[in-house]
Amino acid sequence: MKNVSLSRGCMGCALAFIVGTGLYAVFSAVWVLALGAAFLFFIGGYFRQRFMWAGIWCVFLFFGGALYAKALSYETNHGLHVLFETEVSFTGRVVREPEVRNGSLVLIVLPDGDTSSQILTHTSLFENISYGERVLVSGVLQEPPVFEDFNYKAFLAKDGIHGIVRGAEISSVWNGAYEHGGQTFMARLFQWKNKMRETLSRIPPPSSELLGAMLLGDSQNMSDELQDILGKSGLRHITAISGMHVAMLSGGALVFFLMLGMWRRHAILLSLLFLILFVLIAGAPASAVRAGIMGGAMLVGQAVGRPSASWRFLVYAAALMLAFNPLLLLRDIGFQLSFIAVAGILSFAPTLLRFSEKIPVPKFIREVMAVSLAAYGSTAPLLFFHFSFLSLSSLLANIIAVPLLPFILGIGVVFLLLGSLWGVLGTILLVPLLFLLSLLHTIANLASLVPGLVLEGAISVTVSILLALIVVFLAVFLKQNTAGTYSKLFW
Numbered sequence: 001m002k003n004v005s006l007s008r009g010c011m012g013c014a015l016a017f018i019v020g021t022g023l024y025a026v027f028s029a030v031w032v033l034a035l036g037a038a039f040l041f042f043i044g045g046y047f048r049q050r051f052m053w054a055g056i057w058c059v060f061l062f063f064g065g066a067l068y069a070k071a072l073s074y075e076t077n078h079g080l081h082v083l084f085e086t087e088v089s090f091t092g093r094v095v096r097e098p099e100v101r102n103g104s105l106v107l108i109v110l111p112d113g114d115t116s117s118q119i120l121t122h123t124s125l126f127e128n129i130s131y132g133e134r135v136l137v138s139g140v141l142q143e144p145p146v147f148e149d150f151n152y153k154a155f156l157a158k159d160g161i162h163g164i165v166r167g168a169e170i171s172s173v174w175n176g177a178y179e180h181g182g183q184t185f186m187a188r189l190f191q192w193k194n195k196m197r198e199t200l201s202r203i204p205p206p207s208s209e210l211l212g213a214m215l216l217g218d219s220q221n222m223s224d225e226l227q228d229i230l231g232k233s234g235l236r237h238i239t240a241i242s243g244m245h246v247a248m249l250s251g252g253a254l255v256f257f258l259m260l261g262m263w264r265r266h267a268i269l270l271s272l273l274f275l276i277l278f279v280l281i282a283g284a285p286a287s288a289v290r291a292g293i294m295g296g297a298m299l300v301g302q303a304v305g306r307p308s309a310s311w312r313f314l315v316y317a318a319a320l321m322l323a324f325n326p327l328l329l330l331r332d333i334g335f336q337l338s339f340i341a342v343a344g345i346l347s348f349a350p351t352l353l354r355f356s357e358k359i360p361v362p363k364f365i366r367e368v369m370a371v372s373l374a375a376y377g378s379t380a381p382l383l384f385f386h387f388s389f390l391s392l393s394s395l396l397a398n399i400i401a402v403p404l405l406p407f408i409l410g411i412g413v414v415f416l417l418l419g420s421l422w423g424v425l426g427t428i429l430l431v432p433l434l435f436l437l438s439l440l441h442t443i444a445n446l447a448s449l450v451p452g453l454v455l456e457g458a459i460s461v462t463v464s465i466l467l468a469l470i471v472v473f474l475a476v477f478l479k480q481n482t483a484g485t486y487s488k489l490f491w
Contacts, residue, residue: 107170274413
C-alpha cells in the first residue's frame, strides 16, 4: 500500500465509488461499514502511511452508496405521489423527441416549476407536437405500474420519469421561443434527423427498418415479423443503439483511418469526431450519449499512447456518469452494455487479431472482425441474463453477422449524412448498403429457422453467471500472458 502511485490511487477511488454504488443495492448497510473502515484506516494512516489510500478508497465507497441511497429516496419522495389517480392540468415543456408507440404519440413533459420529475404522456397521433414546445396537459395522473416480470416504475425512474398520463388532452401554448441555446440546438438536430428519415425512406423494407433502428433509434418502426426473426436468431441486440455499436464504430473508424496511412493521433481525433457525428445522427438519446462517452473514453485513452490509459479513462467515465445518476449501474442495460463492450474490446481484440493473422483476408477485415467479435463475446452473458433466450444458431449467426455491423454503420452514417444534405449524393452508397442489409436480413432469417431454448429463473441466472465467469477468466488469463503485444497491434 505504501508504494501506491497517484494514478493507481485515483483509479482505485473511481473503482471504489462504482463498487459502492452497486453494493448499496444489495447491502444497504455498506455505507455505514465503509465510513467506519475509512475512520479506522485514517487512524492507522497517522502512524503508517500505507493505510492512507485504503482509507480514501473507503470514503469513495461510502460516497457511492450514499448517492445511490439519495437517488432511491427520491423515487418515493418526488412530490407527485400525492396527485396519483387524480385529474390534473399543468403546463410544461416537451424535453425529448416525441415517439409513436402502439398507436399513440408519446411525450416526455417537464412541468413548469419542477426541475426533475418528468411525466410520460400518451395522446392522439393527430396531435402535432415537437421537441421543445410548451404544452398544456390535462388527464389523470397515474403511478407507473410494477408488473410481475418487469418493474416499469423503476425503469422510468432511472430517467427521472415518475408519473404517467394516458389519453391526455394536449394543446400547445408555445410562443416559439426556446429557453436556452441547448434546446435550440436539439430542436435543429431533430429537424435534421427527420430529413434523414426522408433519406431512409428511399430504401425498401425490411432494410430501411433495420438501418432506422441501428442508426436513428426507430426500433418501434420494425414490423412484428422482423422483430420475431431477429429474436429467434439471437440478433435482436444489433438493432439497439448501445455501447457495442459505438465500440464497433469507433474501433472500425480508427482502423480505417490508420489503414489510409494517417498519423495515429490524427486517426484517433477523426474517429472521435466520427463517433460524435454518430451520436448526433441518432438524435442524441440518453443511451447513445452514454455509449458515446464510453467509446470516447477508449479513444482518448488510445491518444495517450498506453493501453492501461484506456482502462483508466473508461473507469473514470463510468464513475462520472454514475455520480450524476447512480441508478444507471443496475437499471440501465445500455449503460451496462456500453461499459462491457468497450472493456471487451480492450481485453480481447488484440489477441483475436494476433490469432487471426493466418486467415487469408486483408488486415483491415481481420481488425474489424476482432473488434466486432470482442464486443459481442463480452456482452453475450449480459444479453442472455436480460433476455433469457438461447438461440442454438445464435453463435454462428453472430460470428457471421456481427463483423458486418461496422461496415453497415459506417456506410449508413455517410449515406444518411449525404442524403440529408443533397439527396443525389446519398445514392452513390445505396447499392453496397442495400447489399449488406439484405445479407444481414438473410442471415437472421436462416438462423431463425433453427429452434432455440428459453431458460428462465434460477437456471437462466446460473448460466449467465457461468458465462460471465468464463469471460472474466479469459480476460485475466490474456492480460497475464499477452503482455507487450498491444504495441504491435492497431491499438
